[in-house]
Amino acid sequence: MEKILEGLGLSKKESTVYLSLLELGPSLVTNIAIRAKINRTTCYDILEKLIEIGLISKVTATGKKTYTAEHPETLIAYLERRSNDFKDRAKEIGEYLPELRAIYNEKGKQPLVKFYEGIQGIETVYEDTLTSHETIRAYASVRDMHKALPNYFPDYYHRRAKKKIFINAILPATKEAIERKLFDKAEARKSRLVPIDKFNFSPEINIYDNKVAIMSLAEEFGVIIESKEIAEAQKKIFSLAWETAKQFDKKIRK
Numbered sequence: 001m002e003k004i005l006e007g008l009g010l011s012k013k014e015s016t017v018y019l020s021l022l023e024l025g026p027s028l029v030t031n032i033a034i035r036a037k038i039n040r041t042t043c044y045d046i047l048e049k050l051i052e053i054g055l056i057s058k059v060t061a062t063g064k065k066t067y068t069a070e071h072p073e074t075l076i077a078y079l080e081r082r083s084n085d086f087k088d089r090a091k092e093i094g095e096y097l098p099e100l101r102a103i104y105n106e107k108g109k110q111p112l113v114k115f116y117e118g119i120q121g122i123e124t125v126y127e128d129t130l131t132s133h134e135t136i137r138a139y140a141s142v143r144d145m146h147k148a149l150p151n152y153f154p155d156y157y158h159r160r161a162k163k164k165i166f167i168n169a170i171l172p173a174t175k176e177a178i179e180r181k182l183f184d185k186a187e188a189r190k191s192r193l194v195p196i197d198k199f200n201f202s203p204e205i206n207i208y209d210n211k212v213a214i215m216s217l218a219e220e221f222g223v224i225i226e227s228k229e230i231a232e233a234q235k236k237i238f239s240l241a242w243e244t245a246k247q248f249d250k251k252i253r254k
Helices: 002-007 011-022 030-035 040-052 074-107 118-129 144-147 154-164 175-181 228-251
Strands: 054-062 064-069 112-117 136-139 169-173 189-194 204-208 211-216 220-228
Touching: 002 011, 011 030, 011 040, 011 064, 030 064, 040 054, 112 118, 112 204, 118 211, 118 220, 136 211, 136 228, 144 175, 169 175, 169 228, 175 189, 189 228, 211 228, 220 228
Parallel strands: 136 169, 169 189
Antiparallel strands: 054 064, 112 220, 136 204, 204 211, 211 220
């Protein structure tokens, strides 16, 4: 039970004191300290903290202070207050994000490379693309993507579209890509098909913001390169490829 209370945000000693008081009923600090196996001074401090957060109450009669645990249902109210506090803090942090982002960008002038191993690592890279503030540019093989992560992409497409993060994708014209193209509008995507015998993309490359993400589905690793210079260069190269892919796409669709 102590572990559960600690999971709610109480410290180990706070959890022990609270449970001791639940078991004892209305008690003097001496009895609580003995049951909790902590010294009286520490017990006083913890009791005051538990009073502050509304989990116990204090009554003074005939010069003696008696402490009583509130009904366990107050734990729910405590969690709700913590939840509201977190929401308020998140809102406050949101107001300072521009300043924090500016500090981060100053520090982030040096290129940053992050390496991720395994299927879970690849998913982490895909999740990072959902932070994009602009249209993602991608070279990808739908066949390889769905084969490597069969249960991941339907939900990923839905979440990306819900966030209104659009993607321009150059795709080898596999059966899977042709079928996926039918869902372009619903999945916030504009795709162009290219001949699979000439352009079978592996690994996948996504370009967004100041990042270039590489996902090797065959060798099961992912890399995120965070560099404004490299990202801008890759965006220009993609523009050339995107225009060329337009002609291939017309022929394939015919």
